[in-house]
Amino acid sequence: MRRVVFNQKGGVGKSTITCNLAAIAAAQGKRTLVVDLDPQGNSTQYLLGAGVDVLDATLADFFDQTLNFKLNPRGTKDFVVATPFERLHVMPSHPQLEELQSKLESRYKIYKLRDALEELAKDFDCVFIDTPPALNFFTRSALIAADACLIPFDCDEFSRKALYSLLANVEEIKADHNRALEVEGIVVNQFQPRASLPQKVVQELIDEGLPVLQPYLSASIRIKESHEQAKPMIHLDPKHKLSQEFVALHDTLARKYGT
Template identity: 70%
Template sequence: MRYVVFNQKGGVGKSTITCNLAAISAAQGQRTLVVDLDPQGNSTRYLLGDGADEAPPGVADFFEQQLKFSVRTPALQDFISATPFDNLDVMASSPALDEMHGKLESRYKIYKLRDALAELGQDYAQIWIDTPPALNFYTRSALIAAQACLIPFDCDDFSRRALYALLENVQEIQADHNKELVVAGIIVNQFQARARLPQQLVQELIDEGLPVLQPYLGASVKVKESHQLARPLIQLAPSHGLTLDFVALHAAITKPPAPTPTRKSAKAAAG
């Protein structure tokens, strides 16, 4: 399954959510890949630590290859790096992504990531894609490549107003490029259970019928510690309350949909 974590607003926790959900998948024994499309490279540094300074081959090298004609096309695995954590790999980001953005867009390489990740379907049980805080070539590539979209929401009025335009953008990608894409849910982040405004904003989203996921993710200094140590929460503090919320959220996102009852089974249930 391929998931994209997407929001055009910066600072909503995309990289933290991506890496922690992916790390939980890996800790549960599923081979997992993180694709870091944000030139800032926060997911890359979160998972590789100081190893990110060595500029491992990654997403920029993959896209650079798409701009060239070569007799020998490198295997996609050539652009993937192992992390220090079992079952967890990363396609590292690079600031070079900014430089090639225009070329990729003008030469219409928008489907290349989708085709490449589809080839990895036998190698990885889950693929998690982190995106830049903008609706640009890389974000569109991710939405076209993914099967499920997760939207972080950080409980303020600006985020709520931006949410509707964001959902329209996802729907446009669905209609024009990727009919398999579904909005798997809105992830409430930095939730303050004792504050009135966050509760009000989240309840309004629920009342509007939007797919708000539970549990909500609160704020914790443990997250900043995990960033500094380059260790996702499931590795750093597996019994911490926020870690357990991430585990429960991962289960809510990845559980298979309930089967639609047939007429016969519905009668049996009623009887």
Template identity: 55%
Template structure:
């Protein structure tokens, strides 16, 4: 099962959600792979503490190989790294992705990622894909390669407008490239229970029959501590309320996996 976390708007918690769900998946015993497609490499840094020039070889190297293919198999061109967490492996991102993007677009390489993941399906029971903000080459590749999509939503008016655009784009990609792609739901993130605006926005979206998932992830300084420690919450603070919310969300998604 391949799950992509996508929203065009930045700052909605894509990397945090992807990493924490993947960490819980691995903690629960699933052979889990996280693929980082964002040139900012936030997920890579979160899980390894490495980033920038220190980032390990990963998906950028694979895409370079697709531009200059050799005789070896697709699978042999990918660098997969162990993380400090059992059952959780990583295909890292780096800033190189930005420079490669225009070349990949002009050479119509949008299906290469799906072929790579096809070759890895027997090795991993769960694959999580973190995407860049915006509908660019890499996020399109991810949506074409995935089975399911989660959309983070952080309860402001700009996020609401972005949400409508994301749903339209997913429908278009589903129709043109990937009929199996399904929106699993909208993940409410950084939820502030005492703020009136989130309540009003969510009530309006629910009235519109938007697929809001019934687990709301709270806003907490513990997430920033988790980033700084390079430890997902299930390892840093397993009994914290936010950790339990992530577990509840994971269980809800697994019911339909």
């Protein structure tokens, strides 16, 4: 199962959701891969911590290789890095991805990620793809490569307006490039149950028939500590309320697809 976590709006928790769901999948026994397509590299930093300073190969190297013929190219597995967490691996990001984007787009390398993940299909039970906060080459590559799309949503009116455009963009990718792609659901993040606006906005999405997932993810200072220590919540504080919400959300998705 390949899931892409995507929203064109920044700051909605894409990397946090990607890494925590992936960490839970790995902790539950699944061979799990995170693909970090965001040049900011937040997922890479979150999962590797100080290990980002000694990387031998990143996704920038992978995509650069597709632009240049080499007699002995690196295999796809060479771009996969083990994290400190058992069964959890990452294809790390690099700032150079930003520079490569226009070249990759002009050379129509949009299917290279899909092909690479097909090569790795026997090695991993599930894949989570983190994306930039924009509908660019890397995000389109991810949507083409994925089976399902998770949409983080942070409960404000700007996010709601952006949501409709996002859903239309996903449908266009589905129609043109990936008939199997489905919007798996909207992940409500940083939810504050005592505030009236988040409750109102989320309920309106539900009333419109949009696939809002349960449970909602609570706002918590603990997640910042999780980032700082480079430990997903299931490893930092497994009994914390937010950790349990992530587990429940993961299990909801797993039951839906049997993965």
